[in-house]
Amino acid sequence: MERKAMFFICAMLALLSTVAPAKTLVVYYSYTNNCHDIMTTLTSQITADVLRIQPVDKTLKYEANGYALGTQLLNAINAAPNNAASYPAIDPVSITLSDYQTIIIITPLWWSQMAAIMQTYLFNYGSQMAGKNIGLIVSSAHSNINKVVTDCKRLVPNGNYFNKNLWINNSNRSERSSLIQSWLTDINYQHTSSISNVRVSAPSSIYDLNGHILTQEPLKGIFIKDGKKIIK
Numbered sequence: 380m381e382r383k384a385m386f387f388i389c390a391m392l393a394l395l396s397t398v399a400p401a402k403t404l405v406v407y408y409s410y411t412n413n414c415h416d417i418m419t420t421l422t423s424q425i426t427a428d429v430l431r432i433q434p435v436d437k438t439l440k441y442e443a444n445g446y447a448l449g450t451q452l453l454n455a456i457n458a459a460p461n462n463a464a465s466y467p468a469i470d471p472v473s474i475t476l477s478d479y480q481t482i483i484i485i486t487p488l489w490w491s492q493m494a495a496i497m498q499t500y501l502f503n504y505g506s507q508m509a510g511k512n513i514g515l516i517v518s519s520a521h522s523n524i525n526k527v528v529t530d531c532k533r534l535v536p537n538g539n540y541f542n543k544n545l546w547i548n549n550s551n552r553s554e555r556s557s558l559i560q561s562w563l564t565d566i567n568y569q570h571t572s573s574i575s576n577v578r579v580s581a582p583s584s585i586y587d588l589n590g591h592i593l594t595q596e597p598l599k600g601i602f603i604k605d606g607k608k609i610i611k
């Protein structure tokens with residue numbers, strides 16, 4: 380009985396040692412706090428670190444004069460999207476993206492595009508998100524989010540995008556908690572954060588039936604390898 384218990388514990392330890400920590404980063408920008416509220420609701424449902432992007436100049440009124448400044452910022456980006464000088468300045472960020480496997484971006488829509496401030500962040504860091512799971516949540520008053528998705532894919536071209544984006548607008552904002560919950564289910568969030576991060580296990584995760592680590596695979600007998608029982 381004792382030996383069986385030991386065997387079980389070793390097998391579980393061997394299995395656990397193959398799973399990488401799957402940290403999630405939620406990165407967002409918010410001018411009138413709708414995206415901030417979405418972030419708060421999302422992080423009440425998942426475990427994640429949070430990064431808020433802020434423009435250097437926090438006094439600007441993007442909506443003033445018929446949204447003139449918002450329009451001007453997007454026009455500058457659209458005229459020269461590969462030029463760093465086209466993007467509005469943001470505060471420095473101190474997040475190490477290599478610590479994260481999944482990144483959920485929450486952004487407002489401006490004139491059907493991604494808000495200029497979030498574009499700056501993704502222009503600067505999108506290349507470091509290659510191969511990571513990318514989730515996109517967009518908040519608008521009513522406009523559809525297709526062009527925001529296009530902006531995101533231009534700025535994070537090698538992201539491993541979830542199969543569905545989430546659009547929250549004026550008419551469904553009050554239901555955001557259930558919308559987020561359904562979206563997490565639809566993208567198989569739990570599955571992604573555990574299974575896709577399985578590392579190739581180290582050759583040393585081989586045990587005998589007494590739970591002792593073996594330095595190499597036995598030529599014959601019964602042993603545990605990568606959490607599986609092998610009979611040779």
Ligand SMILES: Cc1cc2nc3c(=O)[nH]c(=O)nc-3n(C[C@H](O)[C@H](O)[C@H](O)COP(=O)(O)O)c2cc1C
Binds near residue numbers: 415441489
């Ligand atoms: C400069 C600017 C342009 C906008 N353009 C649009 C638009 O074209 N269509 C739309 O439905 N909402 C538009 N909005 C509204 C925002 O997308 C919406 O209020 C969003 O929820 C804001 O998120 P936030 O509160 O996190 O900043 C615009 C807002 C701003 C500031």
